[in-house]
Amino acid sequence: MPDPMSVASGVCAAGALLSTWHLRRRAMRAEAEVGHLQAELAAERHAASHDPLTGLPNRRAFYRLAATLLTDAAGRPLIAVILDLDDFKQVNDRYGHAAGDQVLISVAERLAAFAGDNLVARLGGDEFAGLLTSPTVDSRWIDHATRRLCEMLAAPIPLGGLTLRVTASVGLAPVTGPTQLTEALRQADAAMYRAKSLGVGREARQLVDTAHPAE
Template identity: 50%
Template sequence: MDPLAFLAGSAAAAGVCAALPLYLRARRSERLAARLGAQLEVAQHAASHDPLTGLPNRRAFYQRGAELVADRALHPLVAVVLDVDGFKQINDVFGHSAGDEVLVTTARRLAAYADDPGTQRGLVARLGGDEFAGLLAVRQGSPQEQADRLAEVLAAPMRLAGQVVTVSVSVGLVPVEPGAHLADAVHRADAAMYRTKGARNRPHPAAQHLTILPQPHLVHAGLRIGKSSRPSDSRPSKAT
């Protein structure tokens, strides 16, 4: 064998042997970085989203919502606050798993409504308990017409424990001006929602928020809409 060729081959082999650990180390580093990146993404999502419904949580709603309010191209905007009427009664009648299903279904319908082209991909979130909030851009129709569309979405029947159920939801809806404070708009929407919820307790059959009929096992409750445009609205005490 040619000595020069032998030396060249030996040098090449030595180079490969020396480079292989570096290559393997680099590959391990890439995999570790990818795994850490995925874990960070999961942690960030968990910190900003409600674990039950998958919607943004209160903190994420106010952070992202402030950006939407500041974007004049998205106006006019409406702020919406809603909660499920008689939620404790739903838990008592059907169980807590069914109550969770009501929250998940409500969240899914809100998210679908926010993604409707007519609302320009608005923002919805679960604030806590059975209370939800939304910030929606009005592009088609008046705020009242948009409230009617939201009512239709939320009033669709759902099935719980083998029964067809419609759930009453009290809704407060207010306009949001460019440059307004989101917290103020949510406060006014919250006050409008509680006024609507207070009307539920009036002695009228329609005020019943959970009624079970013998056939065809339909649990029904009306959906009510509250509206306000006055920044001086105060929040009433929560109806029980």
């Protein structure tokens, strides 16, 4: 006949093991829930600070991140960039908003590739901005960078059975101090509108719709 004391001890031990198992399960569920909540919070923060279409920082995030960069620039020259697509409304009118969205995504990717590790953002609509480190604020460097960026943006964009080419008016201006971002952006914006109004290379700037499929 089993010893009642041994039986009682076994029951207690089994109960303790079961209790420990339940506690571990509860702790694992709590840890998983915390992880899920942290992921949701990170996603909400990202959505609040990034453009949902292109994935670039939005206007609010651009100014916040730019302020940090200006504080930490350590004397490196910084160049403000503003660009606006030429005749972008034609894309939406002729090909639909899905095509327009694809053009904006392509432009964002090319701007990001041009900027490298520097800050770029979509301010809204077809307007983008950037803050670039540069080796110099010499006007020749700025002119060269402007031309190179325009050339990158003007490359054909495959879109279904068509190839679209859109171009951009671009303005660059040096940031002369940590508190001068707004003024630099104003100057870059003015330079962009001068380029648009002058229509430099206007034939090259017009929307091109090739009749042959994209290669």
